[in-house]
Amino acid sequence: MVEPRPGLAPLIFSREDADRFKGFAGLSMDVMVTCNKREARESLLFTHHGLSGPAILQLSSYWKSGDTLVIDLLPGLDLYEHLGEQKILRPKTTIKTILSERLPARLAQRICDLWIKNRPINQIPDKELKHLSNILHRWEVKPKGTEGYETAEVTLGGVDTHDLSSKTMESKKVKGLYFIGEVTDVTGDLGGFNLQWAWSSGYCAGQFV
Ligand SMILES: Cc1cc2nc3c(=O)[nH]c(=O)nc-3n(C[C@H](O)[C@H](O)[C@H](O)COP(=O)(O)OP(=O)(O)OC[C@H]3O[C@@H](n4cnc5c(N)ncnc54)[C@H](O)[C@@H]3O)c2cc1C
CATH class of the missing domain: 1.10.8 (Helicase, Ruva Protein; domain 3)
Structure with missing residues (x-):
């Protein structure tokens, strides 16, 4: 097993940022977010607890506790x-x-x-x-955490694919046991890739069970 954790999930503000941006829920804008060498140019949404929207959901899968997100609030403008x-x-x-x-x-x-x-x-x-200008092009947010499985769209981690046949999805350790979709350590970005993986891996396994 690869340690499971929530992915494609809204992020929760630190206490300080929660106070600073109280009452902003529902406000959205186009931004560029960077975290751990990944970037997303999409919309950001303020929630009651922190940040969400496609840009944040996307980057949340690469964010780990203690990491800082850098948000360009005015991408494309000097x-x-x-x-x-x-x-x-x-x-x-x-x-x-x-x-x-x-x-x-x-x-x-x-x-x-x-x-x-x-x-x-x-x-x-x-x-x-x-x-x-520097602050608004490089707004640094250090989230307290994600909103967790309740609102996460996927689970990161899961059954290690090294232990599965890539052709049949059968376990290499237990004959006749197959793993497909979400339960495996395969996670796609936003955009339908997770459903595609569930269907494709299910189709593959279906040829052999
Ligand atoms: C809110 C939300 C939005 C999403 N949006 C997208 C999207 O836009 N695009 C995209 O690609 N992906 C999206 N996903 C992710 C996508 O839905 C999943 O990756 C995909 O459904 C995984 O399919 P799966 O068959 O592996 O697992 P699941 O869809 O979770 O199916 C597992 C099934 O097993 C059943 N089950 C569990 N335990 C047992 C048991 N003991 N006995 C019998 N049955 C059991 C469950 O009830 C469930 O029906 C979203 C997920 C969420 C939560």
Whole structure:
């Protein structure tokens, strides 16, 4: 057996982040998430307990306790360059208004509470804009854990495939015993691969039982 654990599961915020992002449940946006050299450009969803959505579910299968996720809240935009342009074009516009044009307004407000004082952009030194840009392109989240099997879409780990025939799915240790689908140590990414594996491995075994 390879130690089983929940995969494709929502992640739970640390206590500090839970306080910081209280009341954000339901808010979603397109992001780029990286964790353990894997990345996902998909949507992220704030939940009552933490983060979910395709980007998070996908990366949760590669996340291990203690790991940090790095989230680009504005993928495809060079925020520092954008803010520099806005400073010239609309100097009296507040940073919150400018951020609200690219991010949900509630989040823009919270960003101002946490990381930058809301004021007209021409009053904000470039160094501060650079710092803010770095935070929003590399928002670091250290989850407390996953929501567990209750909401996980798959189980990582399971019966070690080294002990199974790849042709018949029969156990190499116990004759006449077959393992297919979810119970094996085979886990696909989001996108139908887990159902496909269940059907395909079941079909294979079905030829021999
Ligand atoms: C909410 C959710 C969403 C998902 N979305 C997707 C998706 O979009 N795409 C995708 O590819 N995968 C998805 N999955 C994963 C996918 O459903 C599973 O990988 C797949 O169903 C596994 O098939 P399986 O036949 O191996 O196991 P299961 O579907 O779990 O079937 C096992 C069956 O065995 C029965 N059983 C258990 N114990 C016993 C017993 N002692 N005696 C008799 N019967 C027993 C169970 O009741 C169950 O019916 C999702 C999973 C969940 C939970």
